[in-house]
Amino acid sequence: MLKNKWIIALTLLGRQSEAFQVPLSPTITTPTSTFSKSKGVTYVGLHGSDISNNRIGERSNVFSLKAVEGDFDPEMISRDVSLSQNGSIKAKFKAMYKFTRPHTIRGTILASIAGTTRALLDTPTFTMANTNWICMLARACTGMVALLLGNAFIVGINQVYDVNIDKLNKPFLPVASGEMSKRFAWVSVIFAGTIGPLIVYNCFPPLLFKLYMLGWTLGAIYSVPPIRTKRNPILAGLTIATVRGFLLNFGVYYAVKDAIGAPFSWSPKVAFIARFMTIFASVIAITKDLPDTEGDKANQIETFATKLGVERIAKGATFLLLLNYIGAIATGILALPGVFKSIPMIGGHSALAFILFSRFKELNSSSMNIKSIKKYYKHIWDLFYMEYLLYTLI
Numbered sequence: 373m374l375k376n377k378w379i380i381a382l383t384l385l386g387r388q389s390e391a392f393q394v395p396l397s398p399t400i401t402t403p404t405s406t407f408s409k410s411k412g413v414t415y416v417g418l419h420g421s422d423i424s425n426n427r428i429g430e431r432s433n434v435f436s437l438k439a440v441e442g443d444f445d446p447e448m449i450s451r452d453v454s455l456s457q458n459g460s461i462k463a464k465f466k467a468m469y470k471f472t473r474p475h476t477i478r479g480t481i482l483a484s485i486a487g488t489t490r491a492l493l494d495t496p497t498f499t500m501a502n503t504n505w506i507c508m509l510a511r512a513c514t515g516m517v518a519l520l521l522g523n524a525f526i527v528g529i530n531q532v533y534d535v536n537i538d539k540l541n542k543p544f545l546p547v548a549s550g551e552m553s554k555r556f557a558w559v560s561v562i563f564a565g566t567i568g569p570l571i572v573y574n575c576f577p578p579l580l581f582k583l584y585m586l587g588w589t590l591g592a593i594y595s596v597p598p599i600r601t602k603r604n605p606i607l608a609g610l611t612i613a614t615v616r617g618f619l620l621n622f623g624v625y626y627a628v629k630d631a632i633g634a635p636f637s638w639s640p641k642v643a644f645i646a647r648f649m650t651i652f653a654s655v656i657a658i659t660k661d662l663p664d665t666e667g668d669k670a671n672q673i674e675t676f677a678t679k680l681g682v683e684r685i686a687k688g689a690t691f692l693l694l695l696n697y698i699g700a701i702a703t704g705i706l707a708l709p710g711v712f713k714s715i716p717m718i719g720g721h722s723a724l725a726f727i728l729f730s731r732f733k734e735l736n737s738s739s740m741n742i743k744s745i746k747k748y749y750k751h752i753w754d755l756f757y758m759e760y761l762l763y764t765l766i
Contacts, residue, residue, distance in 0.1 A: 453551050464551075467552045471531065476527055481516070485760070490763055492632070493764075494642075518571040518575075519568075522588060525564040525568060526588075528560055531545055531546075533597070537671045540667030541668070569584060576630070593611075594611045612654070612657035613653040614650070615653075617654070618649075641712070645759075659749050662682050665682060698725070701725075704766075716762050716766050717762075731748060
């Protein structure tokens with residue numbers, strides 16, 4: 373039964389990945405800060421073709437409303453900006469949703485759910501009947517809110533300081549497009565950056581508050597001058613790997629153990645996921661810059677992609693992830709009997725490694741154009757999400 377469950381889940385996730393269409397990001401040339409066609413904006417496609425006359429209802433595969441990064445359709449961006457500036461509540465909520473970078477929010481939520489599940493499964497003394505579920509759920513929801521606020525603070529402050537870069541690389545983001553004013557963005561960042569730490573300080577153990585503030589600080593200095601670690605590709609990678617790899621997974625597990633009154637101890641499964649996801653987050657930190665080389669070069673942001681080239685980084689990142697999967701498979705084979713469940717640990721990671729290799733072959737056969745690069749980056753996030761499913765099963 374367990375075997376069937378995880379096979380079905382991986383199959384469904386794989387089908388969702390196949391159905392997902394990632395848009396081609398056009399270069400947008402404009403003498404003003406608006407996307408309105410009435411003020412002389414020219415929308416240029418990948419090969420230099422003018423696409424300003426494309427109708428929203430007649431989109432080809434170039435544009436799609438669903439994307440890992442956002443909607444690149446200039447007409448849709450222009451419409452969203454107009455609605456938001458005219459006071460549309462729905463448009464403002466949409467802008468706030470984009471401001472939180474939904475694909476990172478999904479990763480945080482999945483990490484929380486998987487970490488909670490793993491901590492409960494690893495606690496033999498935990499029983500459903502003897503648990504005060506009202507208090508447990510309230511504490512879990514409080515922790516989730518704090519994590520999401522921390523996530524919003526980090527991605528929000530990045531958009532405030534990267535607005536000029538985003539106008540080239542990610543014109544759909546609300547601050548770059550004008551859907552959200554810089555003043556309101558600052559209010560949102562300050563709110564998230566203040567309330568999140570207050571929640572953790574008042575509701576969780578001191579160790580968790582220290583870990584939370586470590587992640588908060590690393591996330592801030594990633595974007596904020598004069599340190600701005602994102603300007604150094606090694607420091608940028610270490611920052612993202614530490615926050616999303618180690619701190620998040622260890623912190624959630626520790627918090628759940630504390631909530632149910634169980635002593636914390638490093639289990640092989642927690643040690644594995646902390647190590648595995650730290651390496652995986654390092655790969656995300658590298659590959660996230662693959663579609664952004666134009667804006668990064670224009671703003672003197674040094675990344676591995678701008679230094680070594682998109683193709684070499686894509687190959688290197690794929691190789692590093694494959695090694696990570698091979699390490700996971702070897703861990704399952706070499707571990708003592710009973711430590712891991714063989715089917716998800718060995719079979720599951722073998723399946724994900726095969727998916728990764730297949731996605732890279734698609735990228736490599738497409739001449740590394742911007743559309744295929746964005747699609748490849750989206751698939752890496754899909755694999756990141758799938759790993760949390762395996763974490764609950766291993």
